[in-house]
């Protein structure tokens with residue numbers, strides 16, 4: 001079982017390991033700076049022995065909720081799915097884990113996945129956040145377009161001063 005998104009390295013290192021973790025709203029309480037706060041995601045963690053190496057795969061499947069649509073600013077839920085593979089390496093050296101290799105100490109018992117899961121959720125969200133065709137509120141889209149046009153027309157006195165310097 002996991003506690004605070006920690007996995008037992010003893011279990012993982014045997015290979016053929018499978019664990020499902022739910023990432024819900026409460027997960028984000030420790031990430032107060034996070035723009036993402038509402039999700040219903042299942043993370044499937046698997047480990048496998050491949051030759052002498054140990055692989056760790058993390059699959060995310062679910063929904064990120066309460067986002068704002070880029071086009072109409074309406075409430076938006078996005079379905080996400082991602083699968084990321086890591087190699088787990090035991091080393092006594094102090095090495096920084098990266099997006100391919102997770103380093104663990106030979107005497108380490110637990111592996112905390114909290115930060116890793118957080119980063120993977122953020123990475124799985126597409127850059128374009130918008131409703132599917134025709135699901136946007138047309139009225140709002142028009143209003144936002146108008147507002148954006150106005151914004152461009154109003155000149156910024158700081159820029160005007162810079163322009164004068166250039167002349």
Ligand SMILES: [Zn+2]
Pocket residue numbers: 069070071072073074130131135136137
């Ligand atoms: Zn929309």
